[in-house]
Amino acid sequence: MKCQKCRTEVLKAVTKVPGVDHVSANVENEVVTIIGDVDPVLVTSKVRKAGKRAEIIGVGPARREN
Template identity: 50%
Template sequence: MVQEIKIKVNMHSEKCRKGVMKAVTKLSGVDQVTVDLPKEMLVVIGDVDPVCVATCLRKKRWVAQIVSVGPKKEKEKDENKLFPMMYCNAPYDYGYGYGYYPVYRSIE
C-alpha cells in the first residue's frame, strides 16, 4: 500500500539534506522523497515501513521523529489550465532569423 510518511529530521545545511536523501533513497519501496530544509521535514512516498525509514536515518546518526503516516493524497487536476509554450517552427522568415510565437497547450 502506497503511503505518505512525514519525518522530522535535524538538518542544518545542504550537506545534511543530501545525506538524508541519499540514505532514504537506498531503501526498497521508496517512490518519491521530498526534503524541506527550513522546516526540517522529510516526506517519503512509497510502499515502505516508516520504522525502517527512521531506523535507517538513526543508524546514520540523524535524529529522526515520525510525525505522521497516512495514505498518499492525490492532487486534483484542473483540465482547463493552459500554459504557454514557445515554438521555433518559423511560420515566416523575412531574412532576419526565425520567428517565435506562443502556443497555449493544456496540461496532460
C-alpha cells in the same frame, strides 16, 4: 537537517529503503516527505544510522493538495 550536506545524507539513506517512490526534503522545516510502500520504522532506523534525528510524523495515504 540544517544544511544541504545534512539534507544529502538523509536523502541518500532514505532512497536506499525498498519501496520508496519519491522523496522530498525541506531544510528550513527539517521535514522529509516520503511517498511509497515503505516500513516507517525502517526509514527512521536508516536516518538515525546516518547520524541524524528522526521521528515519524504521520503514516497514511498521500494527501492531495488543493
